Amino acid sequence: MKASFIRIAIMAAVALVAAVFLIATGAFLCVALYEGLKLVVPVPALAALATAAILMFLSGIVLAIGSAIARAAERKARLEAQKKGPATAKIGLELGRILGESAAGYIGKNPVQVLIGALAVGFAVGAVPKLRSFLMGFMKAK
Incomplete structure (x- = not known):
């Protein structure tokens, strides 16, 4: 039992360190993009605005991809449920009702x-x- 808690604590610490490194990497990439745009765009404020626009565009792409994946998974689950059909659900409900009534009767007696x-x-x-x-x-x- 104690070993599992130690494993969980170690994995949580590793995940925290990895998250910090990932955030630092993202920050350095944003600064690099800004500095690169500052070479092309003469006004630093416009370079910052362009950096923000690029980051928002990339965020939109990531959100669109995630949304498409979620919709596909939902569609697949719905199709699998339709393959089983309503008859399966009715059989399950009836079996549950019968077992529940018999269990309630036995517990009551x-x-x-x-x-x-x-x-x-x-x-x-x-x-x-x-x-x-x-x-x-x-x-x-x-």
Whole structure:
């Protein structure tokens, strides 16, 4: 457990350092662009304005690409849901309703046994790491 916290802390520190370096790189690239434009444009204020315009244009391109990728992913998810069709959703709803009603009926008739079972299962999951990892892997599987 302690090793995982140390790993998380190290990865967070590495990510923070990488982010600082990335921001510094961006700043140096902006200064380089400004200094380069200052050689071409006679007025420094116009060079700064041109630098800002170029950066806004590049930001717009990045936003457009990200938006296109997000729309494509959403479209793909919608098409996959349509392939499964409404019948699958209706079957799932009906099965859920039937299982829910039967579980509610059993819990209503045997509350003490359900409480003891829930405590035993909770203790087992908390005490046995292999069982916990198996259940987590089972829940993550698609």
